[in-house]
Amino acid sequence: MDPCKIWLDEIAALALQAVQQSGGTPELRKLRAARLLLRRDVEYRRLKEISASAWEYRDYMGRAANIFSAALTLLGDSAGIKKNSDSPVYCGAAPFDGKRSLDEIALELWAKLPFEIAESPTALDDIRANLQKQAETLEKVEPLELDENALFEQFCAAGIAENDAVMVHASLSSLGRVSGGAKSVIAALQRAIGQGGILAMPALSNVVDDALRQDFDPATTPIVDWIGVLPRTFRQMPGVLRSANPTHSVLAWGRDAGNFIFQRDPYDCFAPDGAWAKLRDRHGKILLIGENAIDSNTFLHACEAWYTPYMESVVVRVKNVGKVTEIHYPGGCRGNWYHLGREAEYFQKLEQDGVVRTAKVGNAAVTIFDAFELDGAMKRYLAADPALLLHDEDCGICAKLRSKIKQERLE
Numbered sequence: 323m324d325p326c327k328i329w330l331d332e333i334a335a336l337a338l339q340a341v342q343q344s345g346g347t348p349e350l351r352k353l354r355a356a357r358l359l360l361r362r363d364v365e366y367r368r369l370k371e372i373s374a375s376a377w378e379y380r381d382y383m384g385r386a387a388n389i390f391s392a393a394l395t396l397l398g399d400s401a402g403i404k405k406n407s408d409s410p411v412y413c414g415a416a417p418f419d420g421k422r423s424l425d426e427i428a429l430e431l432w433a434k435l436p437f438e439i440a441e442s443p444t445a446l447d448d449i450r451a452n453l454q455k456q457a458e459t460l461e462k463v464e465p466l467e468l469d470e471n472a473l474f475e476q477f478c479a480a481g482i483a484e485n486d487a488v489m490v491h492a493s494l495s496s497l498g499r500v501s502g503g504a505k506s507v508i509a510a511l512q513r514a515i516g517q518g519g520i521l522a523m524p525a526l527s528n529v530v531d532d533a534l535r536q537d538f539d540p541a542t543t544p545i546v547d548w549i550g551v552l553p554r555t556f557r558q559m560p561g562v563l564r565s566a567n568p569t570h571s572v573l574a575w576g577r578d579a580g581n582f583i584f585q586r587d588p589y590d591c592f593a594p595d596g597a598w599a600k601l602r603d604r605h606g607k608i609l610l611i612g613e614n615a616i617d618s619n620t621f622l623h624a625c626e627a628w629y630t631p632y633m634e635s636v637v638v639r640v641k642n643v644g645k646v647t648e649i650h651y652p653g654g655c656r657g658n659w660y661h662l663g664r665e666a667e668y669f670q671k672l673e674q675d676g677v678v679r680t681a682k683v684g685n686a687a688v689t690i691f692d693a694f695e696l697d698g699a700m701k702r703y704l705a706a707d708p709a710l711l712l713h714d715e716d717c718g719i720c721a722k723l724r725s726k727i728k729q730e731r732l733e
């Protein structure tokens with residue numbers, strides 16, 4: 323027997339079943355209609371496969387279409403699922419391949435759900451709303467591609483100005499697509515501040531826990547991976563200098579870079595005459611690109627070094643020098659700071675006190691501090707509560723640092 327004929331009977335039974343089961347609320351009828359619409363598309367594709375010729379396909383297709391429309395009409399409120407005209411959001415990423423409307427995608431996903439008698443009347447709406455949200459996010463991300471000129475303009479608009487000293491922590495991916503990558507970001511910042519400014523980035527290196535225990539050499543010691551691609555790229559660029567502190571070296575570019583990174587005691591991570599102090603004294607800016615960068619704000623360790631008694635000492639090996647003791651090393655964990663982003667207690671205080679400035683560069687939320695203002699605020703907070711950045715309880719490492727605070731109070 324003609325496979326198409328069998329198939330047509332199946333269609334009729336399917337449609338009839340959908341109509342017969344369509345009692346209940348309008349929402350349930352809407353769901354049935356959605357299911358049926360989807361089955362229609364599936365069956366049309368199946369028909370194309372089993373048809374012997376294009377003519378046969380057109381013939382059976384016409385009859386199948388009639389059955390489906392009759393059933394959908396009987397389902398009454400089927401107009402709840404208007405294909406294409408309803409919410410035609412097109413996007414470029416899977417499942418938004420740019421070829422299907424939101425409703426088509428919703429219906430396809432709907433079909434993959436197991437068939438339940440007690441289906442939730444809001445299920446399809448939930449799926450749709452969810453997809454709509456995803457599509458909107460993707461739409462925002464997709465079309466934007468930043469180049470150096472756009473970045474330059476946006477950094478200037480965010481307040482980065484000529485002759486500024488800027489310490490940058492960045493999650494490069496948070497910007498969205500950048501033509502030229504890290505180099506474009508660096509070039510845009512260099513243009514914004516000019517030769518009279520200082521562009522700086524932390525260049526942390528793991529010479530403490532490094533299994534190989536390599537001697538620190540600013541020329542060759544690698545920067546830790548987790549710090550991101552920006553400092554690693556910056557380091558290779560012309561005119562960029564690296565300071566001599568083994569664990570917390572700083573990269574700097576600009577006419578005054580040599581002076582900026584110089585400190586008399588290279589083994590004090592946050593020396594009173596070092597880069598972090600100079601950043602503070604010249605009202606330098608701390609530029610945190612992307613939400614993740616908020617947790618990487620090394621300047622807070624400088625404030626800890628200056629205003630709390632709990633920083634540690636570590637022994638490191640330095641090329642041509644040998645073993646040295648580095649002081650003000652920020653070991654351990656910071657339970658009330660790391661991984662908390664804007665939710666951290668200190669950050670909330672800074673926001674209340676109006677110290678936090680925000681801007682948008684590309685897709686990234688950018689946070690900007692005046693280092694002098696940040697220092698002043700942190701100094702006040704840490705005087706009131708030196709353990710502000712530590713875990714409250716249940717952390718042995720933070721307890722050890724807290725005991726140093728207690729000890730100092732007793733002395």
Ligand SMILES: [Zn+2]
Nearest residue numbers: 657713717720
């Ligand atoms: Zn802790």
